[in-house]
Amino acid sequence: MNTTxxxxxxxxxxxxxxxxxxxxxxxxTSKVSPDNIKINLTYHGATLSVTGENVAGDDLIIRIxxxxxxxxxxxxxxxxxLFWMKKGDVSFKNVPGVYLLYSSRELENLLDDAAQTANxxxxxxxxxxxxxxxxxxxxxxxxxxxxxxxxxxxxxxxLYAIHTGTVTRQHGQTNDTYQVEVAWPFQAPPGExxxxxxxxxxxxxxxxxxxxxxxxxxxxxxxxxxxxxxxAALYGMMxxxxxxxxGFAVGMIFKKGxxxx
Amino acid sequence: MYMYLPIALTSVNWxxxxxxxxxxxxxxxxxxVGGGFLMxxxxxxxxxxxxxxxxxxxxxxxxxxxxxTYAHWRLGNVDYKMGIYLLIGGFVGGAFGVQIIKVLRATGxxxxxxxMTYVVMLGVVGTFMFFESLNALRKNKNAATxxxxxxxxxxxKKKGFFGSLPLQTYFDKSGVxxxxxxxxxxxxxxxxxxxxxxVGGGFLMxxxxxxMLRMPMHVVVGTSLFQIMFTCIEVTFLQAYSNHTVDFxxxxxxxxxxxxxxxxxxxxxxxxxGDQLKILLAIIVLAVTAKIVLELVLEPSMxxxxxxxx
Numbered sequence: 001m002n003t004t005x006x007x008x009x010x011x012x013x014x015x016x017x018x019x020x021x022x023x024x025x026x027x028x029t030s031k032v033s034p035d036n037i038k039i040n041l042t043y044h045g046a047t048l049s050v051t052g053e054n055v056a057g058d059d060l061i062i063r064i065x066x067x068x069x070x071x072x073x074x075x076x077x078x079x080x081x082l083f084w085m086k087k088g089d090v091s092f093k094n095v096p097g098v099y100l101l102y103s104s105r106e107l108e109n110l111l112d113d114a115a116q117t118a119n120x121x122x123x124x125x126x127x128x129x130x131x132x133x134x135x136x137x138x139x140x141x142x143x144x145x146x147x148x149x150x151x152x153x154x155x156x157x158x159l160y161a162i163h164t165g166t167v168t169r170q171h172g173q174t175n176d177t178y179q180v181e182v183a184w185p186f187q188a189p190p191g192e193x194x195x196x197x198x199x200x201x202x203x204x205x206x207x208x209x210x211x212x213x214x215x216x217x218x219x220x221x222x223x224x225x226x227x228x229x230x231x232a233a234l235y236g237m238m239x240x241x242x243x244x245x246x247g248f249a250v251g252m253i254f255k256k257g258x259x260x261x
Numbered sequence: 262m263y264m265y266l267p268i269a270l271t272s273v274n275w276x277x278x279x280x281x282x283x284x285x286x287x288x289x290x291x292x293x294v295g296g297g298f299l300m301x302x303x304x305x306x307x308x309x310x311x312x313x314x315x316x317x318x319x320x321x322x323x324x325x326x327x328x329x330t331y332a333h334w335r336l337g338n339v340d341y342k343m344g345i346y347l348l349i350g351g352f353v354g355g356a357f358g359v360q361i362i363k364v365l366r367a368t369g370x371x372x373x374x375x376x377m378t379y380v381v382m383l384g385v386v387g388t389f390m391f392f393e394s395l396n397a398l399r400k401n402k403n404a405a406t407x408x409x410x411x412x413x414x415x416x417x418k419k420k421g422f423f424g425s426l427p428l429q430t431y432f433d434k435s436g437v438x439x440x441x442x443x444x445x446x447x448x449x450x451x452x453x454x455x456x457x458x459x460v461g462g463g464f465l466m467x468x469x470x471x472x473m474l475r476m477p478m479h480v481v482v483g484t485s486l487f488q489i490m491f492t493c494i495e496v497t498f499l500q501a502y503s504n505h506t507v508d509f510x511x512x513x514x515x516x517x518x519x520x521x522x523x524x525x526x527x528x529x530x531x532x533x534x535g536d537q538l539k540i541l542l543a544i545i546v547l548a549v550t551a552k553i554v555l556e557l558v559l560e561p562s563m564x565x566x567x568x569x570x571x
Contacts, residue, residue: 073568
């Protein structure tokens with residue numbers, strides 16, 4: 001009887017203790033604002049703000065991108081050993097269309113190569129995961145070079161970028177808070193994108209959280225795009241007729257300005 | 262200042278695009294060329310994907326050539342009869358050229374043929390026009406005459422083989438007599454080359470009209486624009502319908518500039534001599550040739566390129 005009472009009392013104490021003990025610092029959080037980017041007529045990219053909390057002292061890596069897919073290109077080569085031109089097809093499989101990376105410190109100071117590859121962090125990890133396919137014999141055996149060319153091409157389009165030391169953190173009583181400003185490139189196509197915040201401690205990614213945002217056409221941009229793809233004949237006729245009318249209309253405005261050569 | 266293009270999926274400075282339209286439209290009104298051989302590379306330089314640059318350029322050329330055709334029609338500078346014969350040949354040749362490219366694409370030799378055709382045709386046409394116009398200008402200076410020059414007046418000379426062909430017909434506006442087969446065949450030849458090169462063919466058609474059909478320069482410009490307008494109407498519709506590569510907003514920005522440019526070009530052309538016009542066009546054609554040759558021999562900064570376009 002006494003034993004039972006003591007046990008029940010002990011359980012009660014544990015429960016009370018659990019209730020009033022401060023929760024352990026956990027789970028990096030992430031929030032992206034705005035979570036919906038409208039592409040209208042004056043769109044020239046956007047500024048995204050990624051914010052959240054993390055365990056005090058942890059480093060952070062923020063990765064922004066979309067689902068991995070296949071990318072198809074022409075490669076440049078010399079024809080007849082003299083002229084540079086597009087020679088053939090090359091595809092890169094399992095590569096994201098957009099890959100923007102932000103971190104609180106240099107990547108090599110946060111994670112070793114193996115950890116970077118395992119978490120798809122950095123260009124080296126991307127090239128290791130990517131597969132190259134080409135019918136051309138001259139490219140085979142030189143995959144590393146062409147994968148690097150792919151990264152360079154994406155960087156030039158502003159669709160791939162790595163910005164180290166750009167995540168700012170503020171120390172709180174229990175957790176830290178972090179923030180990063182993202183210059184979202186207008187070259188990024190409409191679609192669903194994911195922001196992934198990773199907390200790094202002792203050379204390992206210990207926690208992660210995700211937030212999503214969408215980029216979508218709106219207004220005139222959406223209507224014209226819809227017409228071009230879903231009613232192509234009408235779109236083509238409209239383009240031709242407006243061009244003819246514009247040409248003749250301006251011709252009439254300049255009526256008095258013309259004359260023989 | 263920025264406008265987002267729904268088909269090209271990129272944002273451009275609209276003032277820059279209107280300026281490009283104005284410049285190329287000016288050349289169109291001056292020389293009777295569509296300007297595709299200049300505009301498409303310029304659009305690609307500001308970040309427009311190649312396939313969209315080529316197709317949208319055709320759309321804006323419809324406006325520029327309509328504007329120019331109207332101006333030249335009012336001046337009586339359009340030989341409709343010749344234009345229609347050339348157009349018939351151009352349509353047949355264009356269809357044939359597209360088939361040649363399809364076969365070559367399948368065998369992998371298309372890009373090489375396209376580049377070489379560009380260099381050879383532009384180089385030959387530009388060099389020939391340059392020296393021919395230079396000689397004519399020198400002769401004019403020596404003769405110190407203000408009369409119409411040889412090149413800008415119709416010349417009826419013994420035509421040899423051309424004269425022996427059937428269906429001889431008089432082209433009133435141009436003041437020349439040719440077999441109807443001549444403009445049709447020449448139109449077809451230009452059509453084939455234009456389809457291979459992916460351009461309207463104005464810069465090829467203009468020399469053909471001047472040197473082979475012996476048409477007066479001013480009728481050449483109006484007739485060329487008339488023919489280009491129809492070619493580009495066909496190309497715009499087919500590209501929009503089959504490939505969804507016409508960006509109407511981009512075309513609108515370009516045509517705002519080009520229709521005004523075409524009118525200014527027509528007025529400016531009035532002040533220039535036929536041979537002066539030809540030598541200017543020759544210099545532009547040679548400059549474009551030099552640019553293409555440099556691109557061919559210098560190592561590109563990017564070793565990958567988007568699919569499509571040339």
